Amino acid sequence: MIKEKGQALLDYINRYVSLTEEEEAILLSKVTYRKYLKGQFIVQQGDVCKYESFVLSGCTKTFHVDNEGQEHILMFSIEDWWTADMGSFITQNPADYNVQCLEHTELIMFSYDIIEGLYAVIPKLERFFRQIIQNAFIASQKRIVRSFSLSAKDRYVYFRNQYPKIEQRIPQYMIASYLGITKEFLSKIKSELIQEQ
Template sequence: MKFYTMPEVNFNSILENVNRHIKLEKEESDFFISLLQHRLLNRKEFLLRQGEICRKETFIVKGCLRVYTTDENGAEHVVIFGVENWWVGDFASFITQTPATYYIDALEDTEVLQITKEDLERLYEKVHKFERFFRLLLQNAYAAQQNRINQNLAFTAEQRYLDFIKKYPQLEQRISQKQVSSYLGITPVFLSMIRRKLMGK
């Protein structure tokens, strides 16, 4: 784990992300930035392990994280991938400060910005509009989770793959076929069959 002082960090992407939903004055932006912690993760390094308490919300500046669970046989099931300009975390664990359901680790060397629950409360008190921002964040995360459940229930494997390509443009070139198939809930062999079929159309 590596932490750096503020002058070495580029905060443009996170401020652009925030300003898509709320408009900040300079002093509000400066206060928000002052609460952020910068972290670099090496490939395969954990951001969070199942059973730990998620104490920070995480914004991805560069790289790719995966959020996943494991079953009783040790098989991994990817719930989401987090890429540039995404927020990730175990939201239930963060909100309730109870043990996390998910593992989160880096599929690439990854740069993130994080804010602790305590500092988030300070932010809410001083810049009230951030309550709206994080409420929207949670609403979007909940909607995405519901959509993911519906897809797993109603979509064919081919439809899920096409949605994956739409949701994560270019990510397929950055991660392994094993990770993609884990996200889709199919075997790598079946994924290869779907790709060949689509290429033949």
């Protein structure tokens, strides 16, 4: 079953580095496959993030809960995306973020020790994961710039254009949280955009 489920992961990896059949077999022999129900947590704030996970199906949100109990959404992940508290995973220190399933979700998961071992056996995987982390870092920096240089309306338009498959799958109040605005303000923005069409 892992071979069948793992093809999506192999296709993804092969966009960045070229694995031999032997390397693919080694990789798939080391992964964990798991299903989560809607609402289940993959990582909880304060726990150590034990896995870096590739989403086969479903949708997750990564968020922080502040001292007032307010939820701040950092990102969403859908098919062909990765999800984890990356800082916690890399350092093996307690997580700052929660990762929760918004739908029934299927994942291929790599534990910290497994990834470190795979780097030794298949060195090109280290290059692959470095590229993934670099891309995530660049996207994070660009998002920070957008958050203080674009209006809320422009941030929403960017989100809608950049992630058209996500908007239909998650509640409006979560999109508002991701954009750093209230759901009422998001409704107002959407109304304005409809009027402008």
